[in-house]
Amino acid sequence: xxxxxxxxxxxxxxxxxxxxxACVRLYGEGKWHLVPQRAGLKRCRKSCRLRWxxxxxxxxxxxxxxxxxxxxxxRLHKLLGNRWSLIAGxxxxxTSNDVKNYWNTYTRRKSHSHNKDxxxxxxxxxxxxxxxxxxxxxxxxxxxxxxxxxxxxxCPKLLQxxxxxxxxxxxxEEGATSSSSSGNWxxxxxxxxxxxxxAFEFWGEEFGSIACDFLN
DNA sequence: AACCGGGTCAACCGCTAGTAT
DNA sequence: GATACTAGCGGTTGACCCGGT
Numbered sequence: 001x002x003x004x005x006x007x008x009x010x011x012x013x014x015x016x017x018x019x020x021x022a023c024v025r026l027y028g029e030g031k032w033h034l035v036p037q038r039a040g041l042k043r044c045r046k047s048c049r050l051r052w053x054x055x056x057x058x059x060x061x062x063x064x065x066x067x068x069x070x071x072x073x074x075r076l077h078k079l080l081g082n083r084w085s086l087i088a089g090x091x092x093x094x095t096s097n098d099v100k101n102y103w104n105t106y107t108r109r110k111s112h113s114h115n116k117d118x119x120x121x122x123x124x125x126x127x128x129x130x131x132x133x134x135x136x137x138x139x140x141x142x143x144x145x146x147x148x149x150x151x152x153x154x155c156p157k158l159l160q161x162x163x164x165x166x167x168x169x170x171x172x173e174e175g176a177t178s179s180s181s182s183g184n185w186x187x188x189x190x191x192x193x194x195x196x197x198x199a200f201e202f203w204g205e206e207f208g209s210i211a212c213d214f215l216n
Numbered sequence: 217a218a219c220c221g222g223g224t225c226a227a228c229c230g231c232t233a234g235t236a237t
Numbered sequence: 238g239a240t241a242c243t244a245g246c247g248g249t250t251g252a253c254c255c256g257g258t
Contacts, residue, residue, distance in 0.1 A: 009227080009228075010226095010227075010228095010252090011226075011227080011252085012226085012227090030244090031243090032243080032244070032245095033242085033243060033244085044228095045243080045244085046227095046228080046229085046244090046245090047227075047228080049244080049245080050226085050227065050228085051226090051227085053245095054225095054226070054227085055226075082247065082248085083246090083247090084246075084247065085245080085246060085247085096246075096247085097225080097226075097227090098225085100247070100248085101224070101225055101226085102224095104224095104248095104249095105223065105224065105225090
């Protein structure tokens with residue numbers, strides 16, 4: 001299976017996996033455009049990156065989603081919409097592809113059962129997703145799509161919150177660690193923690209109120 | 217045993233955002 | 238500011254598997 005440009009497509013062989021793993025071990029993640037050359041693979045950079053992120057990367061969790069994970073996915077999807085990478089970021093060991101695939105089958109299952117039985121008044125408590133679109137009490141939810149905001153580095157809110165980070169090391173411009181001692185502020189962004197309501201407000205009054213509603 | 221349909225998951229494609237020059 | 242290039246994302250597709258008939 002090789003394209004006209006000499007680039008292989010389709011399923012990865014064990015040998016290719018080993019080459020890719022060895023390459024990442026040697027050079028680290030990133031610079032994906034160099035990976036095919038370095039690893040001696042006839043794959044495009046996208047293919048290499050995807051294979052690594054979705055399959056070869058250590059700590060990837062496989063198998064069924066737990067109830068907690070499903071619940072989190074439902075809640076996060078309600079808040080973020082189809083931002084699979086953001087959602088996956090909150091689920092250790094899960095990839096955006098996993099989450100997306102799960103959601104697609106999950107919603108398909110839901111719509112299937114919905115079509116089968118339009119008269120269902122009570123949502124089956126045993127099924128996953130307590131907030132399915134087909135709940136009797138379902139209200140169309142408002143998906144929050146982060147809007148780019150022109151923020152000055154001297155923005156008082158930013159300075160106050162000390163969340164101006166270097167994109168690489170997660171350290172404030174002042175060289176101190178951020179207010180979130182355990183790393184990046186977004187890692188705890190959705191925690192049910194009062195501190196975060198300030199963060200919501202930071203993105204604007206509207207976002208803050210929606211997010212608070214969501215968490216309540 | 218053969219066929220069919222649905223579910224699952226890996227992979228590809230097209231697009232946008234970010235960065236370098 | 239314009240352009241080129243790279244990284245990353247979400248949508249979609251297709252192969253494979255499995256259970257039912």
